Amino acid sequence: MKKISILGSTGSIGRSTLDVIRHSGDFRVVGLCAKSNVALLLEQIAEFRPKIVAVWDDSTAAEIRAKAPRTVKVVSGLNGLSEVSANAANDIVVSALVGAVGLVPTLEAVKQGIDIALANKEVLVMAGEPFMRAASKSGAAVLPVDSEHSAIFQCLNGGKKEEVRRVIITASGGPFVDLPLDKLKKVTVKAALDHPRWSMGRKVTIDSASLMNKGLEVIEARWLFGLDLDRIDVVIHRESIVHSMVEYIDGSVIAQMSVPDMRIPIQYALTYPARAASTAHFVDFAKLKTLSFEAPDHARFPALGLAFRAVREGGTMPAALNAANEIAVGEFLEGNIGFLDMAVVVQSVLDAHKRVDRPSIEAILTADGWARGEAKRCIEIRK
Numbered sequence: 001m002k003k004i005s006i007l008g009s010t011g012s013i014g015r016s017t018l019d020v021i022r023h024s025g026d027f028r029v030v031g032l033c034a035k036s037n038v039a040l041l042l043e044q045i046a047e048f049r050p051k052i053v054a055v056w057d058d059s060t061a062a063e064i065r066a067k068a069p070r071t072v073k074v075v076s077g078l079n080g081l082s083e084v085s086a087n088a089a090n091d092i093v094v095s096a097l098v099g100a101v102g103l104v105p106t107l108e109a110v111k112q113g114i115d116i117a118l119a120n121k122e123v124l125v126m127a128g129e130p131f132m133r134a135a136s137k138s139g140a141a142v143l144p145v146d147s148e149h150s151a152i153f154q155c156l157n158g159g160k161k162e163e164v165r166r167v168i169i170t171a172s173g174g175p176f177v178d179l180p181l182d183k184l185k186k187v188t189v190k191a192a193l194d195h196p197r198w199s200m201g202r203k204v205t206i207d208s209a210s211l212m213n214k215g216l217e218v219i220e221a222r223w224l225f226g227l228d229l230d231r232i233d234v235v236i237h238r239e240s241i242v243h244s245m246v247e248y249i250d251g252s253v254i255a256q257m258s259v260p261d262m263r264i265p266i267q268y269a270l271t272y273p274a275r276a277a278s279t280a281h282f283v284d285f286a287k288l289k290t291l292s293f294e295a296p297d298h299a300r301f302p303a304l305g306l307a308f309r310a311v312r313e314g315g316t317m318p319a320a321l322n323a324a325n326e327i328a329v330g331e332f333l334e335g336n337i338g339f340l341d342m343a344v345v346v347q348s349v350l351d352a353h354k355r356v357d358r359p360s361i362e363a364i365l366t367a368d369g370w371a372r373g374e375a376k377r378c379i380e381i382r383k
């Protein structure tokens with residue numbers, strides 16, 4: 001029985017993970033973490049009986065303590081999240097917080113040699129090099145949960161690393177792939193949250209609509225698989241059946257396909273290297289009829305180019321990109337800026353950032369803090 005802790009258990013990935021665990025019988029939940037959804041967290045505590053639970057605020061911790069069984073240790077703040085993730089009892093930690101807050105707790109688990117099922121892509125965007133170095137030092141496996149990276153991970157079994165010509169990351173294109181360009185400026189938050197294929201948390205759904213998500217995934221793939229940027233391509237694939245592909249030097253392309261259901265890549269990360277029967281649906285090829293592929297429109301989706309720029313320039317640039325994007329997405333969700341303003345804010349922050357090369361985690365966190373302040377300043381000026 002694998003002992004598992006879940007960072008972000010009340011979120012979209014967290015709930016899907018618990019669904020996989022519920023139907024498996026091969027896992028024992030040791031720890032859970034969440035922020036604001038107290039009612040769901042209490043239900044999860046009652047069902048999965050973790051030994052330790054972390055929440056962000058002290059007041060939420062007090063509420064959980066009062067309502068949960070006494071046997072559950074309840075902790076709070078960043079140290080609390082790290083106490084759950086780095087618990088020596090864990091065999092594997094599902095890293096499914098959203099945004100930069102996941103960096104420290106995920107890194108603390110890796111330093112202890114605990115395997116990570118990684119959904120929280122911002123961890124690798126901010127700190128890909130030091131994070132993967134820490135994993136290689138401790139022997140922790142970093143197993144992808146993102147469907148695209150799970151696909152690449154599976155397709156890489158088709159040959160040797162030196163035989164890979166390139167990886168091709170697919171993107172559904174989100175809700176605005178066909179919207180006339182002049183209408184993009186005025187899209188509503190509701191329309192941006194209405195993703196045609198995937199049901200996800202709010203931040204990643206907005207990132208999917210702007211294609212920043214694809215940019216973050218390019219950076220994630222660069223570090224996860226140790227790939228040069230010129231060997232990573234992005235194509236729009238509206239059907240979301242091919243989750244990504246690996247092209248080999250002989251011209252063969254190996255693709256991984258499934259219905260769009262995050263329980264499939266989550267389960268593969270948890271059972272790797274084995275495969276287990278799934279409760280998800282299977283692909284009905286006769287009903288599919290077409291699988292389409294097209295180049296992304298960079299004029300429509302400037303965020304994609306900004307992510308390529310950040311990783312190409314390197315150092316603390318991706319951390320600055322990520323932080324500026326988190327602020328911009330938050331302000332868009334609040335209705336304070338328009339959809340196209342998000343990329344403008346990120347670009348301004350990248351232009352102003354004084355890059356630190358080969359950054360330590362401390363330098364990365366400093367760049368993150370600076371970029372958040374700079375993004376807020378840019379937004380104030382635009383108001």
Ligand SMILES: NC(=O)c1ccc[n+]([C@@H]2O[C@H](COP(=O)([O-])OP(=O)(O)OC[C@H]3O[C@@H](n4cnc5c(N)ncnc54)[C@H](OP(=O)(O)O)[C@@H]3O)[C@@H](O)[C@H]2O)c1
Pocket residue numbers: 007008009010011012013014033034035036037038054055056096097098099101119120121122145146147198199200201202203204262
């Ligand atoms: N959703 C998907 O299908 C999908 C697919 C691939 C990759 N990902 C990646 O997976 C990550 C999670 O995405 P998601 O869609 O699951 O996000 P989500 O639904 O917004 O869930 C985020 C989770 O993190 C918790 N959280 C946020 N801030 C916290 C804090 N300061 N302290 C403790 N807990 C905190 C939330 O708790 P509360 O709910 O209690 O506030 C929630 O449990 C993202 O990096 C995303 O890019 C998601």
